[in-house]
Amino acid sequence: MTTSEQAEDQSPTRRMKQFLRPESLRLFSGLVLMLFLTLHLLNHSLGLLSLEAMEAGRTAFVALWRSVPGTVMLFAAATTHLCLALYKLLSKRSFRRTPAKEILQIGLGLAIPPLIILHVIGTRFVHEAFGVTDSYTYVLYNIWVGAPLYSLIQSLGLVVAWFHGCLGLHFWLRLKPWYERAYPSLYSLSLILPLLALTGFLQAAREVEALSTNADWRTAFLASTGANAETVQWVFALRDGGMTILILILLGLLASRVFWIIHFRRQRMVSIHYPNGQRISGPVGSTLLEISRLGGIPHASVCGGRGRCSTCRVHISEGADSLPPPSDQELAVLKRVGAAEGTRLACQLQPVANLAVAPLLPAKATPRQGFPRPGYLQGQERIIAILFADLRAFTQFSEDKLPYDVVFVINQYFRHMGDAIEKNGGHLDKFIGDGVMALFGLEDTPESACRKALNAARSMADELDIMNRSLKSHLAFPLRIGIGIHVGSVIVGEMGYGKATSITAIGDAVNTASRLEALSKDFDRELVFSDQVARRAGFTGPSEQRKVEIRGRKDPLTVHIIKDARTLPDR
Structure with missing residues (x-):
């Protein structure tokens, strides 16, 4: 991306356009509602301490959400989220093969309004219209002592709203690189918080139920709320009107399915x-x-x-x-x-x-x-260094060993070689039998790639020496390695099928590096690398140089031969 494109991406106008996209508005409004619900659940959880603690928490909660900014933000978020969700459902042409999790989220979302409508009207609306003090004691008395069925409906509405929001957060956050690590903790919290809230609600409800057995307390409490028969009649009348609107919306959604079926048949x-x-x-x-x-x-x-x-x-x-x-x-x-x-x-x-x-x-x-990924994963032609390494006489070693011993030694070898490659900036492409293929320069210059490949060869030799000393009792003779390195233009990308997909490279340079590794066996030396690698890495150390014929190449290739890769200078 050019500098001008980056500047355009960061311009206030562009950022505002991105924010005003329906998807962005639906996400932001959902986050506001999820924040409201989270604080509401935390407030419920205070009931585990006492009804008094619950009421104290409500004071802070109400101060935030019933302030002018809080009210505007909450009702704007609720209206925006509902309207955009309905618009998406109405305009969606088909639900065939929609993943089950998305169907579940849609179903939970549609269930929220009828489950919470009476609670919203009986608290915030009656407070604004009649000045009713809708404290926790007021709510718990009405739905636990007065009409227990509504306590079940309200609790169900709370759980449905919570898990609808959690699914929405999951669909959004799973695209973040850090989410996979945080998922177990967030999943646990998503279960613990509603359990704490419901338990706190139950504890406080029992406290209110105990208080309501006192006739004097009950008379004084009902008088202090400001509610009366007229208020109750207004609440249920408004509830019925709201339910009628919800039914009409549901019928509209069903009609949209019929419309799209007919429209599909007529459309080009x-x-x-x-x-x-x-x-x-x-x-x-x-x-x-x-x-x-x-x-x-x-x-x-x-x-x-x-x-x-x-x-x-x-x-x-x-x-x-x-x-x-x-x-x-x-x-x-x-x-x-x-x-x-x-x-x-x-x-x-x-x-x-x-x-x-x-x-x-x-x-x-x-x-x-x-996730954002490097461009070369899509397939690019790049100049990189390729390293091949192979254990010498490993078949002979494994002939008289138990399978457990063979697996143990080969895993130790892979671990040591993998550490040496990755510490020097290489990408471990694959293990092939007792061989290793590594790529250098996926995100570096060819010169840096060649230097890192030579450093990795020296580190691999050092690691093999450490491994031979630590496994001396398991080895009849020290393990030996042969390494070949070449640099050239190859096609790099993510290739394979299913779980066997990986970043790899194909091209003549890969074949040449493999041939150089095979020559290390013919020369009975530890390292063979091409003159192209030496020149790009600025290698000037002592080496035996030869011109060799490489199968598949027309011209001879000048190579450098090193008896012991540990003698390579650090670059």
Whole structure:
């Protein structure tokens, strides 16, 4: 990204546009509501101490949320969140193959208003309209002593709202690199807090129930609240009106399903071709992700099609000219992950003509694959140093050993070699039998890569010496290693299938490095590296130089041969 693009990304106008996106507003309003609910649960938890502690906590809670700024923020958040959620549900063309967790979150969200409407009207609304003192004692008396069924409904509403919010937070936070580490703690807290709140509610309710057995207390308390029969009648009338509106909204959501079914049948269709020969059709106006799901094509979408995670990204191989340009939201996500040209987000792309696409991530992609990632993971041509190493005569060693001893020694070897490579800035590509392949320079210059590769070779020799001394009683003879290093242009990227996917490199330079490692055995020396590595690393130490024929190369290759890699100078 250029300096001017970075400046544009950070401009106040751009940041404001990003904030005013429906997804951003829904997220921010949800965070405000979740903060309100968290503090409410904490206030409930004080009931474990006493009803008096609960009322003291309420004083602070009310001071925050019934102030002018708190009131504006809370009601704006509730209205915005509800309206945007309904808009999304009304405009969603299909729920087929929507993940179960998202269906659960939607169901919980729809259940919240009817469960809490009476509580909201009976507290905040009657306080504002009639000046009723809606203390915890007032609430607990009404729903525990006066009408116990409502205590169950209100408790259910609290739990439903909490887990709806927790699911929303999970869908958002799972795209953060730190979330995987914090998940166990956050998951535990998400269970503990509502349990504490419900237990505190129950404890305080029993205290109020004990007080209500005293007729004088009951008479004085009811008089102090300011509530009367007219207030109760008003609350239930408003509740009934609110429930009618909620029923109409629900009918509207059901009508939207009928509309989209009819609309799909009448709408012009586009054809989508996939790499495995599959071809599906979908209506114009649907996103590529929706069309994939309608056609039964498994497609990654960690964030649920919200345009946050990038795991649904595809490469457009045909028909790119017909596509509308990406939105600011889509561009921001593609830039974040360093997506290559021709990449689009399936959840944001609405095809208007036939396309040929290739999903770039497996259908079971994890949140980690949605994190910002280096560009070379998409596939780049880079000049890097490649190191191959192999144990000498390990087959002979393993012939007269028990399987346990062989596994123990080979794991020790892998650990020592892996530490030596990673400490010198290398990427451990793979273990092949008793061999090792490592890449240097994925994020460095070729010169730095060559220096680090030579340093790693020296460290590997040192580690092998340490290993031979520590395992002397297990070894009939010291283990020996052969190392080959070459530098050149290769294709680097994340390759493989499923769990076998890893960062690796392919190209002539990789084959050459492997051949040099094999030559170390022929020369009975520990290290062989090409003259290209020596020149880029600035190597001037003593070495035996030869010109050798490398299978697959036309011209001979000048190599440096080192008997003991431990003698290499530190660079």
